Amino acid sequence: MINILVVEDDKPISDLIKMSLKRVGYLCDTALDGEIAIDKINEKTYDLILLDIMLPKVNGFEILEYIEPRKIPVIFLTAKNSVEDKVRGLRMGAEDYIVKPFETTELLARVDVVLRRYNKTDNVINIAGLQIDMISMKVSRDGKEILLTPKEYNILLLFAHNPNVALYRETIYERVWGEEYEYGTKTVDLHIQRLRKKVGWQKELKAVNKVGYRLEV
Structure with missing residues (x-):
């Protein structure tokens, strides 16, 4: 089973994403701040991380630097829609960048694309x-x-x-x-x-x- 970590400090958004992912069969954990996210990443192996940028304690860019050696694909989910932030995230190694608000169908489609890119599904x-x-x-x-x-x-x-x-x-x-x-x-x-x-x-x-x-x- 595919295991996804959602790092999002807005609990209603986090719950909605988790529900949408679980509805189509993914396993899903959540973290409401950067420190909790790092603890979970240290404790468990994830196939994909959905990562907000503006987080309490440790921001998304810092988390991305921390997990980069682990080669876990990351999709940024954020309200920060400036070109500079998007370019920074992609250059740091994020696979995709989705600006809030977004449709869950778009999110699920992009998750599917990234998982296939990383051969997380059998041929x-x-x-x-x-x-x-x-x-x-x-x-x-x-x-x-x-x-x-x-x-x-x-x-x-x-x-x-x-x-x-x-x-x-x-x-x-x-x-x-x-x-x-x-x-x-x-x-x-x-x-x-x-x-x-x-x-x-x-x-x-x-x-x-x-x-x-x-x-x-």
Whole structure:
């Protein structure tokens, strides 16, 4: 499982980020000041750190210098939107720089990009009778290739990365379609119905009442 540390002193924002990350299957810890962040980094190995700049006790730039030898990718999350701050952060080694306020869909997309850049996900996934090759984007069962549309493939990959996690319809739509979810639309349900039949996940891909769907493995 991917483990992410959120270093953000605004607790409501920190809680929102944590909830969004956990909703799509990431493990997530939080730190409300720089000293707590450094303690957690010393105690545990993280795959990614989301780091505010303006923090109590130890600021984000100082934390970035501290963790740089550990080669942990960092995305800055900050209200400081000056070009100078952005350039400084990127030159110090940050992978990305997101200015507040931001949409959670944008955050999740950028997290996904950075994790893939660092090869934090396997190139081949074997799950629930399927083999998913993320390099060739081929899906097969018992050696036979299953042809999927791009949307079906991306939905499949989302569930494969988040086994046994209930995914909200709006999360699926926002991650796959890249747009804000419109309540009442049946787009997600129709695509999942077709996907179930194609890959043989009629039992594994289950509906969760008033939430969305969960892949049980």
